[in-house]
Amino acid sequence: MSIQIQAVNQSFHGQTILDNINLTIEPQKIYGLLGRNGAGKSTLLNIISNRIFATSGTVTLDEDSLVDNDHTLGRLYLMSEVNLYNERTKLTKLLDVTTRFYGDFDRDYATQLAAKFELDLNARFGKLSTGYRTIFKLIVALCVPADYIFLDEPVLGLDANHRELFYQELIETYSERPRTFVISTHLIEEIANLIEHVFVLDQHQITVNGSVPDILDRSYAITGPDADVRQYTTGLNIIGQDQLGGITAHYVYGALEDDRPIPDTVKIEHLDLQKLFVNLTNHQEVAHVN
Amino acid sequence: MSTKLRAVTRYLIKEQFQLLGWTYLCLFAAFVILPFLMALFTGNLKGFSFISTVSDLGLGVVFGFFIFMTMSLTYEHFKLLIQNGISRKTFWQARILTLLVMSVAGEFIAALYNYGVTAPVHHHSASQFLDASTYSLYAHYFGSNLAINLGASFIFSCLFFIGLGTTGMALGSIFSLLTKFVRRIVIITIPILGFFFLVFVTSTAAGNSHYNFEGLANFVKFLLGYQANGAAGNFNPWPPMLTMVIGSIIMAGIAYAFNRKLRIKQ
Missing domain, CATH: 3.40.50.300 (P-loop containing nucleotide triphosphate hydrolases)
Structure with missing residues (x-):
């Protein structure tokens, strides 16, 4: 059916x-x-x-x-x-x-x-x-x-x-x-x-x-100081990013690695559907969809 | 007959009857009321004969145009029907059924008008009227029984309308698939080509051509039911009727083939 x-x-x-x-x-x-x-x-x-x-x-x-x-x-x-x-x-x-x-x-x-x-x-x-x-x-x-x-x-x-x-x-x-x-x-x-x-x-x-x-469970916004965010998201499926002053946000689609330590300065939240969609379909960023 | 086919056929027939009503009303307004008003305002009422005007409306000819035009309207119906979950095949079947019903109804109305209004007004008997009609070439083929000749004339006209309708369907279906640009080109080109063709035919008929069209002429004579030893009125109606049936089937087949390719324009 x-x-x-x-x-x-x-x-x-x-x-x-x-x-x-x-x-x-x-x-x-x-x-x-x-x-x-x-x-x-x-x-x-x-x-x-x-x-x-x-x-x-x-x-x-x-x-x-x-x-x-x-x-x-x-x-x-x-x-x-x-x-x-x-x-x-x-x-x-x-x-x-x-x-x-x-x-x-x-x-x-x-x-x-x-x-x-x-x-x-x-x-x-x-x-x-x-x-x-x-x-x-x-x-x-x-x-x-x-x-x-x-x-x-x-x-x-x-x-x-x-x-x-x-x-x-x-x-x-x-x-x-x-x-x-x-x-x-x-x-x-x-x-x-x-x-x-x-x-x-x-x-x-x-x-x-x-x-x-x-889908929302698999999508994350990882924000914090630029260097810490970059270090944490290395190797993850980054679908987009924003920067404001020294604060960077990386948007990730896919599972995070559980064994990867999260720096205290880094905050991880789930994306909403619209933010996820915008980043998935924004081809100025390199998005990898699994 | 499936429920959907019945529903679509009823819808189309109802719509056709409404349109036909409007067409006859417009005809009446244009050829009776308007001349009456003109006569009234120009003070020429004595020269206006209401009965004579009403009796010369030529409903059969008008119905021929009507059935050709309405059957060629394809896309308007298609988009409404596909919006309502009706397949192209059902649309085509419903149009064929509608055409059959409308052709019989249209000819019935035209016959009633011809023999009930036009003939009496012109002091013609039914037989005299038949001799002056489009069926006059065949009017005595089946003997002197008026009922049989009227019946044959009725069937002949119905077949003619069905042929016109299926031709309209075929052309309408083809046109529905063309883009606006191509459609305009076709509309402009066809009359021009038609004009040159007419010049060519006229020239040939006047004997100014070195082509020999005797074979074609004989074939056309056969299709028309021409009898070498028979006068007009005794032509054989079977060849033209058979030609119209075969032509209608071919046109309906062309309409079906193109109908299956109909799609919504973006």
Whole structure:
């Protein structure tokens, strides 16, 4: 019971977009798909949802192909940055269309959410601002009876209040009806407490794939006087560094050596997800990801 | 038929009927109401005949354009359907079913209009109207039984609309895969090439060409059901009907092949 992405490659005009992607997306989990601009996140989500084709590789849901397959495609929903709805169509009609094709669409919940977000369902999709287009697509994503929901930039154009409301609703609906959410966003801090598992897509490859606690357990900020920090981190997997006056911070990803003595002047803390991501994907520093 | 196929087909048919309604309404507004208003404001109401205007709307021709154009609209539907978990294959199947239903419905409406409005207004019997219709070349092939000839005319027109629709589907699917730039080039180039082709054909028909097109002409005659010893009205409708069926199948196949390659434009 999972979505299996195996050896997926994607290139366009000779340029590699995705390079040998292998992933498993399990049921009833909240994932974060993180990557810098142009890393290939949207392309990967589009391939999973069969909106575009991979150059090679396979994507299956419970061992059934997702390519041109109503049965499997009907079990997932991708809320994308690209607007695929007709601009002239009223939102109520778009909800009707979704109900018609997906089946048990939760119309009551959609109406409640529209009221909470102050979205007029009689408006035409094309008349909405960027933020309200996002809100409409989020409402559909939260109410659609799919097992796997992919959210590509789900808070694009939303103000802080609406973002907060969305995260609350996401947690509530997930508690009531657990299903898989894969969230691709640049606002890592905001989703850090929501996601259980993280994929980092960097330079067209998956460089990190693991549960959030495990990953954060393996990431450290080692701060102190420059010489002491350098001495302690020699040979460790340093993914980044900062310097302020005489104080140096080295960011390390991977296990520390237990037998290595820690100088009194050196402080070791765990990184948060955003700091880890920034350092892992900042290629001015030499990062080695294990 | 799967639940999804049924849902998509119903959706497309409903949408097509709504569009067809709007098309006929616009036609009525443009060719009846507008001339009426013009006549009213220019003080020429005596020269305006409401009944005559209403009876000359040519619904069959309009439906031909309609089915070709709407069936060529591929990407708009594709993006909505893929957003809602509908596969390309189901989309294609639903469009074929929609085309069949709409062609029969469109021809039914056109026939009702032709024999219920146009013919009586022009004081024509059904038989006289049939003799003046696009089916006139074949109107007596099946004998003098009017019902059989009307039925054959109905099937002939349905097949024609299905052919137009599948051609629209094929072209629409191909166009959906092109980039905007290439699409513009094609749109500009095709009429120019068409013009030169027309000049070439005209020149050939006038005998100014050294090419021998006798074989091609005979083939076209065969496709049209031309009978060497038969007058117009007694042409054989089976060859053109068979040609339309085969042509529709080929066009539907082309549409299917390109439909399978549809993808969301980034």
